[in-house]
Amino acid sequence: MSMFCYQCEQTSHNTGCTNFGVCGKDPDVAALQDLIVYASSGLAMYGHRLRKLGVDTPEINNLIMESLFATVTNVNFDPKRLAAMIKKQHLELQNARNTYLQTCQQQQATPENLGGPATWQMADSIDGLIEQGIQASVRLQIQKHGADIAGLKELIMYGLKGTVAYAHHAKILGAEDQQVYDKVLEIMDFLTNEEFAVDELLANALAVGEINYKVLELLDRGHIQNFGKPEPTEVRIHPVKGKAILVSGHDLKDLLELLKQTEGKGVNVYTHGEMLPAHSYPELKKFSHLVGNFGGAWMEQRKEFAEFPGSILMTTNCIQKPKESYQGRLFTSGVVGWPGVQHVENRDFAALIDSALALPGFTEDSTDEKILVGFGHDTVMGVADKVVEAIQGGHLRHLFLIGGCDGAESVRNYYTDFAEEVPEDCAILTLGCGKYRFNKLQFGDIGGIPRLLDMGQCNDAYSAIQVAVALAQVFKTDVNKLPLSLIISWFEQKAVCILLTLLYLGIQDIRIGPALPAFITPNVLKVLQEKYNLMGIGNASQDLQTILS
Structure with a gap:
């Protein structure tokens, strides 16, 4: 069979x-x-x-x-x-x-x-x-x-x-x-x-x-x-000269231990994929050799890991079949595994560090371009009065949560198109690696509040929920009556449990894509549509027009 x-x-x-x-x-x-x-x-x-x-x-x-x-x-x-x-x-x-x-x-x-x-x-x-x-x-x-x-x-x-x-x-x-x-x-x-x-x-x-x-x-x-409250932080997205280690996945504890073990050894550490939000945590960004983010979302790793001239650590999940060009300098930790790839036990990164020191690293500095991260729920609620004032004054018409998992399909350009077409009097909350579809674009601000607020990893969905609940309390309404829409991209099982959490909280009108789960049959989908108006994505312009009409 x-x-x-x-x-x-x-x-x-x-x-x-x-x-x-x-x-x-x-x-x-x-x-x-x-x-x-x-x-x-x-x-x-x-x-x-x-x-x-x-x-x-x-x-x-x-x-x-x-x-x-x-x-x-x-x-x-x-x-x-x-x-x-x-x-x-x-x-x-x-x-x-x-x-x-x-x-x-x-x-x-x-x-x-x-x-x-x-x-x-x-x-x-x-x-x-x-x-x-x-x-x-x-x-x-x-x-x-x-x-x-x-x-x-x-x-x-x-x-x-x-x-x-x-x-x-x-x-x-x-x-x-x-x-x-x-x-x-x-x-x-x-x-x-x-x-x-x-x-x-x-x-x-x-x-x-x-x-x-x-x-x-x-x-x-x-x-x-463990790491302090996230705070708005600019992150360099192009490399600097020197030996290098790239860390992908989600495990911030692994990153912290690696930063401790590489301190003073002449090795720069870069984040990749869902590790980007690490730069906003005080206990991580205090390490001067955490120098920036390299590359984008997980599905680009075969290209980006091949281009990276140092050693690579894959934590938690999102590993793809390695290319021969970098398999010998790829390491896994935790539950992650691939046949023939070196596995780190008990966070002893000595072999990973030795590998990085033996590799050429980057030979020169690149452009000093930066993006902004670190808008956890404490940070956003710290400017809640400005958000409320902007909404009440008509300067902030609508909030869009555009985020979740990224993937390789071209249809995922929907999320880029949607973000680009969001009107200038609207703001975007984002989290997960889906943000790589648009997080390097320039969105400006509304009354000093950035129009693009990066709230962190996919597991920081809690932050987005807390912001929505707090705003609903301020306006004496429920979340479904806020000027807030959820445009979700999903990929694997972490996204499934977050969707179930949103449904448990009674959130209506979620748009999810690029495809609805194959295990949700038409009969089951009908029930979810009737109860929660759960729907798939369509055309970005049309969906945006429908939401704002």
């Missing part, structure tokens, strides 16, 4: 990848990732019941976060590391099973006779694991439950993948909440049921959005506690 995957926006023909993933994963990797999700479900079944019996489950929580994160699009393509993770899952599943039975005996409770993934036994070969993964394929869920139910189940699971990825980020920064883990276990356990009602599935999808809102708050807190 061939693979089947439709978890991201770039999926083949917007129906599903069946021979080879557009992301670069082959059928074997796809099967191993499906098995990881299946094994995680078994862990959640025991974890959920242990929590109801009052037993702490930190090992289960951590392993589910790490495991599901590894299956997010463009994270881990290394069969050996995936197989090692599966072995770790199997050992923990056995421990969880024994702990559950022992706890029931101690508390004189009758243990449930669990089936499905709770009874999984690991195959004794890589081929056997791949076959087990094939038997856990989404295609079989579609055959069993039909496209609508299977699609809703996957909507929930993909949302959970994004949520635990953000929870993983937050935990690294010392911000976590047991209620988050408990809810994740509960929802994953629910997904192991045999029968489902559409209303029940939709309710659980919104529950993912609710818990993700909490996770985004934790992550925001973790960033501020």
Whole structure:
């Protein structure tokens, strides 16, 4: 049986990848990732019941976060590391099973006779694991439950993948909440049921959005506690002379540790992709050798990494198949993996630094051009009185949130066109790597407030939500009645959980693109349209005219 995957926006023909993933994963990797999700479900079944019996489950929580994160699009393509993770899952599943039975005996409770993934036994070969993964394929869920139910189940699971990825980020920064883990276990356990009602599935999808809102708050807190509050900062976007390291992905903790280890060694550090907002954090920008940003969004990396004359660190996610020209100077960290690429353990960047010192670096300074970042919710709300005054005085007609994930399709030029056509009496909030479509354009200001406000990474959606909620309170209305429109670009599972959060908060009239998720069937989309007026993007000029009319 061939693979089947439709978890991201770039999926083949917007129906599903069946021979080879557009992301670069082959059928074997796809099967191993499906098995990881299946094994995680078994862990959640025991974890959920242990929590109801009052037993702490930190090992289960951590392993589910790490495991599901590894299956997010463009994270881990290394069969050996995936197989090692599966072995770790199997050992923990056995421990969880024994702990559950022992706890029931101690508390004189009758243990449930669990089936499905709770009874999984690991195959004794890589081929056997791949076959087990094939038997856990989404295609079989579609055959069993039909496209609508299977699609809703996957909507929930993909949302959970994004949520635990953000929870993983937050935990690294010392911000976590047991209620988050408990809810994740509960929802994953629910997904192991045999029968489902559409209303029940939709309710659980919104529950993912609710818990993700909490996770985004934790992550925001973790960033501020570790790195300080973001502040408006100009970032150089062309290189300077010297040895160089490029850091991509999302992990600011990795960046901080790298900056500490490179201090005084004559190596300049550059950000790439979603790491651009790092320059706005006081505890990061105080390092003088964090000199600027190189390149754009994640999907340009094969071209940009090849052009970069230093070493490269890929954190968290967004890795693509490396070119031979730079694979030997590419390093991964955390859950990221690609076969044959050097992996950094325990944030020991010695080999990465040695590699950078042995490479030529940039031989001369380039143009000193800069862009402005650092408009987190504290900064924006610090000028809230000016924003309110501008709206009330008719100087600021409308706010547009244009952001999210970027991708390679030419249809994504929609977001560039939309931003360029936004009238001069309107402002743009942006976040995520989608901003690279227009963040080097000149938009000017309105009464001293920049018309383009970069609010950070995709995981800084919390900032945008807080700004919207605060403005709604000032105007004594709800968010849907504000002069605010959301124009969202999506790509992978982090974007899915953010969408579910927006729906949980009752946000209406969201435009999402470039294509609607393949796992949201026409029947399910009809429900979302009726309840939230969720819609796809169309023509930029026409959509803009409709919004402002």
